[in-house]
Amino acid sequence: MRRLYSSWRLLALGLVLAVVAVGVLALNLHQQERDRALEHAVTDAGVISELLVEVELPPGAGDLTALSPDARMRIERGVAHLRDGGRVVGLQLWARDGRLLYSDNPVADPLSVDERAHLADVLSGRPQVEFELDEGRTERTATVLIAPLDDDGRAAGLVAEILLPEDRIATELRRGTIRLFASAALLLLGVTVVAVLGRRRMLRREHRALHDPLTGLGNRTLLAQQDLSVRPRGGPDRAALLLLDLEGFKEVNDGLGHAVGDQLLREVARELRSAVRGSDLVIRLADDEFAVLLREVPGAAAAHERARALAARLERPFCVEGVGLEIGLSVGVALHPEHGDDVATLLRHADMALHRAQHEGGGIRLFDPADDRRDGAQLELLAELRDAIEGGDLRLHFQPKVELRTGRTVGFEALVRWQHPERGLLGPGVFVPGAERTALMRPLTEWVLREAVRRCADWRSQGWDVDVAVNVAPATLLDPDFPARVTELLAAEQLPGHALELEMTETAAMVDPHRTAETLRRLQAMGVRVSIDDFGAGYTSLSYLKTLPVSALKIDRGFVTHLLEDGADEAVTRTVVQLAHDLGLTVVAEGVETAEVRQRLLELGCDEAQGYLFARPMEPADVPGWMRSSVAAARGSVPSPRPSGR
Numbered sequence: 001m002r003r004l005y006s007s008w009r010l011l012a013l014g015l016v017l018a019v020v021a022v023g024v025l026a027l028n029l030h031q032q033e034r035d036r037a038l039e040h041a042v043t044d045a046g047v048i049s050e051l052l053v054e055v056e057l058p059p060g061a062g063d064l065t066a067l068s069p070d071a072r073m074r075i076e077r078g079v080a081h082l083r084d085g086g087r088v089v090g091l092q093l094w095a096r097d098g099r100l101l102y103s104d105n106p107v108a109d110p111l112s113v114d115e116r117a118h119l120a121d122v123l124s125g126r127p128q129v130e131f132e133l134d135e136g137r138t139e140r141t142a143t144v145l146i147a148p149l150d151d152d153g154r155a156a157g158l159v160a161e162i163l164l165p166e167d168r169i170a171t172e173l174r175r176g177t178i179r180l181f182a183s184a185a186l187l188l189l190g191v192t193v194v195a196v197l198g199r200r201r202m203l204r205r206e207h208r209a210l211h212d213p214l215t216g217l218g219n220r221t222l223l224a225q226q227d228l229s230v231r232p233r234g235g236p237d238r239a240a241l242l243l244l245d246l247e248g249f250k251e252v253n254d255g256l257g258h259a260v261g262d263q264l265l266r267e268v269a270r271e272l273r274s275a276v277r278g279s280d281l282v283i284r285l286a287d288d289e290f291a292v293l294l295r296e297v298p299g300a301a302a303a304h305e306r307a308r309a310l311a312a313r314l315e316r317p318f319c320v321e322g323v324g325l326e327i328g329l330s331v332g333v334a335l336h337p338e339h340g341d342d343v344a345t346l347l348r349h350a351d352m353a354l355h356r357a358q359h360e361g362g363g364i365r366l367f368d369p370a371d372d373r374r375d376g377a378q379l380e381l382l383a384e385l386r387d388a389i390e391g392g393d394l395r396l397h398f399q400p401k402v403e404l405r406t407g408r409t410v411g412f413e414a415l416v417r418w419q420h421p422e423r424g425l426l427g428p429g430v431f432v433p434g435a436e437r438t439a440l441m442r443p444l445t446e447w448v449l450r451e452a453v454r455r456c457a458d459w460r461s462q463g464w465d466v467d468v469a470v471n472v473a474p475a476t477l478l479d480p481d482f483p484a485r486v487t488e489l490l491a492a493e494q495l496p497g498h499a500l501e502l503e504m505t506e507t508a509a510m511v512d513p514h515r516t517a518e519t520l521r522r523l524q525a526m527g528v529r530v531s532i533d534d535f536g537a538g539y540t541s542l543s544y545l546k547t548l549p550v551s552a553l554k555i556d557r558g559f560v561t562h563l564l565e566d567g568a569d570e571a572v573t574r575t576v577v578q579l580a581h582d583l584g585l586t587v588v589a590e591g592v593e594t595a596e597v598r599q600r601l602l603e604l605g606c607d608e609a610q611g612y613l614f615a616r617p618m619e620p621a622d623v624p625g626w627m628r629s630s631v632a633a634a635r636g637s638v639p640s641p642r643p644s645g646r
Helices: 002-005 010-058 067-086 114-117 119-123 166-192 193-212 220-224 247-258 257-275 300-314 343-359 369-391 428-436 441-461 481-492 506-509 513-525 543-548 566-581 593-606 620-634
Strands: 090-095 101-103 130-131 143-145 157-167 239-247 279-286 290-294 318-320 323-325 328-336 362-364 394-403 409-420 424-426 466-472 500-505 529-535 552-556 584-592 608-610
Touching: 002 318, 010 067, 010 090, 010 130, 010 143, 067 090, 090 362, 090 481, 101 424, 114 119, 114 130, 114 279, 119 143, 130 506, 157 481, 157 506, 193 220, 220 279, 220 343, 247 257, 257 290, 257 300, 257 318, 257 323, 290 300, 290 343, 290 481, 300 328, 328 529, 343 362, 369 409, 369 428, 394 441, 409 428, 409 441, 428 513, 428 584, 441 481, 441 500, 441 620, 466 529, 481 513, 506 529, 529 584, 543 593, 552 566, 566 584, 566 593
Parallel strands: 328 362, 409 466, 466 500, 500 529, 529 552, 552 584, 584 608
Antiparallel strands: 090 101, 090 157, 130 143, 143 157, 239 290, 239 328, 279 290, 318 323, 394 409, 394 608, 409 424
């Protein structure tokens, strides 16, 4: 290096080589920027195709030859709306053979020879992009040829020609060029000021090690380095750690894509950063989890008020990519020094408070030392649960499902109980949520399935044509080996697949919709039916409901209990029944306790029901007797069976 600096010729040669290297790099990066801009154009076109075209395709569209007038009108309105927002210039739809199906332009621009040659490529999943000025239009466009997809995710046999404003693409390329020139200048400057840039690189490495690359906020490592004993500006030495979890963020990621999700996180980070003081610290801990370390907090009331103010800043619509997004928020709060002398302890206690807040439906919760004791008791209980599974201390009770129109018992839902040697008979709410967070959920689910399948096979061998339903956790549906294990259990008891129904919650459907759908399709191929339990209590994207291979919806008991007193509950129930029937699904009502509610459900078109009106959960030995009474009651020879009192 010293010889290089002492020789002008060598230095000039080094600069020339650097310029050449920068030029080659610039060309490569420019091409990458162009490819990225084209990729964004294809992505935008795909979203527009999904919003405007795919929703109008009839099921099993195949090679579509025409659009209905209503579909054309809705597409026209959608194009006009996006055009007014500057998102699109125009839209044309072409059949596989090149015939025009729709155009927003009175003077439709025919496909060019090149575009016709690319139709087969587009229909096979390779979109095409070109920049042009179509006849009858006043601005140049980035024209994207893309194949809309049908319900099964295959090309629907037509091609959408979506015209996007070219200036957006040009802006991206121009920004990329500016970045390239800036990078080149920095690189050339580095040849002459190695020491300065060396120090800058060191500082950047330190920054990356302590900060989140997406939002620029501090990370978990930076939080761990905080010394709580330091008193800023001589103020109070008390502090508060707030743990914030965004509710509904996964639905944004799944529904609108990770790019929109990332931008939402940046907006949230910007809002948090602007809402705190200079002595406070904002941290991004995980995907949608943030922490705020508040300094100089007088006490619990002040910490709660600061948390409430932060929540108010975030619980508002965020405009991302032209879409208004609203998020919920749960906050856990831990105080220093009351709840811990170091960051690790505060973080653990704030996490406990956060989980409690989420369990109670959101909001802000201050850490309660009793929560720590309860967590210890829960861990002890889970340790005993493993022995209970292996030692035969679990029990299954069965609650019948009744066909409302005929009164016939069609099946039973299996409900697990734990005969604890000291605490007596425990319901699933005591131990199942804890098991779901550990590896115990798999052996627990397998025990319940095995016992339910065995009992159902026994009843069917006695001549009772009933099925059995078992609840499964989200993690179970993401296990690729789960369908194979179900097959083995059915084969061992010679039980047909259609006699088994698996119940999943709306949350389970949304954890990973694509993997869940794949598991459900494999189960469906075996004849096993799947229903969505507690429908209406969670959040299910209707697009997923349309594609998930489910056979039934179970209306959450929260809507059924006050069906006759609350008009809103009746409206929701009526809507769910209509929606399910339109999708070809069976509707089951939970929590039916009175004959009046049963009659109203029958009038609304509900298919099946279960609840204390018919029977409480019963032990397996009581099922045959119940079936005999149920059959007799359905025939009108004896009064309708009443709750057994268990």
